[in-house]
Amino acid sequence: EKGVVVPPKSHVGLDIGTGASCIYPLLFVTYVTQQQQDGEETNSLSGSWNMLATEVDAVSASAARANVQANQLQDKIHVVLVKPTDAQQQEEQLSATTETKLEKDFRLDHPADLKSANQLSSSSSNSLRARGPIACAMEATLSDEAPSWLDPATISDHDAEKGQRRFDFCMTNPPFYDSADAEATTRQRMDDRSRTPMTLSEGTYPKGEVGFVLDMVRDSLYYRTDISWYTTMVGKK
Template sequence: MHHLNPYANQSLNFIELLEKDDGLAKIVGKRKDGNWEQIDFKNSSVLRAVTEATLLHEFGITITLKEDRLCPTIPNRLDYLAWMEEIWNSTCLHELEDFIATSNEEIAADARPPKRKRVERETSLRILDIGTGSSCIYPLLGCSLHSNWEFIGTDIDKESLKNAREAIHDARNDRNSAASKASHPLNLTKRIHLLERERDQSLFPSSQEVCATCLNPVHSTSSPSEEGYIYHMTMCNPPFYASQAEMDESLQAKATPPNAVCHGSANEMICVGGELSFIKQMIDESTRMKDEVIWFTTLIGKLSDVEPIVEGLQKRDASHLQVTDFLQGKTKRWAVVWTFTAFRLPKLEKANKLTSLPENSQHIFELDEHGDVIDFATRLKNDLRDSGFYANLAEDTFQTSTHLIVFAKEDTWTRKARRLKARGAVVQTQDSSLPVVGVRITLRKTEGRPLTQMLLVWIYGRNRQLFDSLCMSIRNRILAKNN
């Protein structure tokens, strides 16, 4: 289970749930000794009642799940959302926009950047949920857990969208939130917008279609698109099977029966060509949205599909991708994230070795620094600023571990750059408003030793050699000052 999953450290307490929910208690019942009967997760009515009770009492969400539609398993769905949260927390968008604002003021290299209002991470995160389903489960859970997330959910099934709208517009949901994990009003009607799609339409609604829902593209100074990002992230739980026969065969081939019953409509479970064909279409269409979306993601239900999906992304020149897996009970799923932007992720929790970051995406050095790490980070920040770099202490800075965000507007440290400068030549970058490379520096005391460990992680840029050379330049700069 992902470490950001609300149930990572404490499982759902079914006894408490039974005591809170009269409807569930009536369905499950008690034995003669006064203890509760065992919950039968293979009974579809019981499973729906458990899920509805969990959503109500844990997340403040009132919904009626339909018999002929998928009944979502809450902890599994939370793993995907937790992974999305980790991706977003690792994205340097706000720091990048602060860099652009600083650069636009044309501050002299030897001057200190003035204090400015920081770009807050509380700014809305917009997510496209492809195939949101009758339960609209990802948008509902996402809005319950995060006050600044908003969703656009799409589906081709009119009945599924009808049921999802009923939950979104249920006035009880805002009242319920006070007694759940949601410590904020849900405001679902303002934060979840549904779009009906046809089979022959693109999986990614255009900016015009999004604007028709009263949502404008998210303005960002770092977006290559003049309109901004239509979505920060996309997500999808695609249909697994190519036919009913394939689905039946898959269930029969399982070594042990599933822990819970699985009911769903054909639209939710089956598509032409199956999961692999669906995701390949998504990859093809994502190339046309590369300037309007930062991170594309999707779940993968079959291990055999992972490799061809990765190969497809590499052929489409995705600038960065990672694969992870989710395992709960007997159920294992995989997920892939990719981008065509210059943003890069550190190696995320449980990142699959097949596509984890190359070894030189980070560097670790031990430095002969014995003092306070915040003092050391401040001196390093000022030194880098004096040399024309953007450098700021990150918000998550502590006495024992300090983080520094560094961007370089242009290459000034490599031998090639120094030779060009000596000849009076100017190195042109693709977009002068954006940095050529970004690095997150973590400084921490080495346990049991009077040294400071410096971890440099690549967070922005397309040139790995430039990142490597910058890391060595920063290290050599520190060593030179200490000698």
């Protein structure tokens, strides 16, 4: 309508496992802000852009928040400590109670195995659906500490009939190694090159990066109206 000023859309991205540096949200928000200040924004970068960054390690989450505050971007980047996924909790339960063959052979590949895994988890609210990395992030959006820009009504392309979409994109740099992989806990690679220091949660996950990404894929089926676009790094051969 002529004469009506349309407010800029609000966009939100999700970084799964942001790490102690919170590097990707910081780089992205800084880049978008600079482009807009220089008048070089495109249609895809117009409006307000914010990032939700999740982290499962308490020390890393605290360091990430400090880094965001040091860059004075706490109004645009929200770092949240999330619970471990069901796969992580199940692995912890199994390793704490038994060293039997069941622990070594436990997998989430087959639907029957997935159902059995859920039955073992005391934290799962639904025995037919395992909580993966995205599910843990979605739980964090319900916190009283969640910023106002996580309200679905403020997100771009929000459809009142759906009422669910919260994120324009989801990105992750997953843990490369299987939790049972001895290489992940050594200070050097097999070829004697030094390894970047990392926490256990940064480097390992049940079945490694494949297991992590597959858990995200399963989550995406449930949250299909919540996130528009997904991307992930896959780095271990």
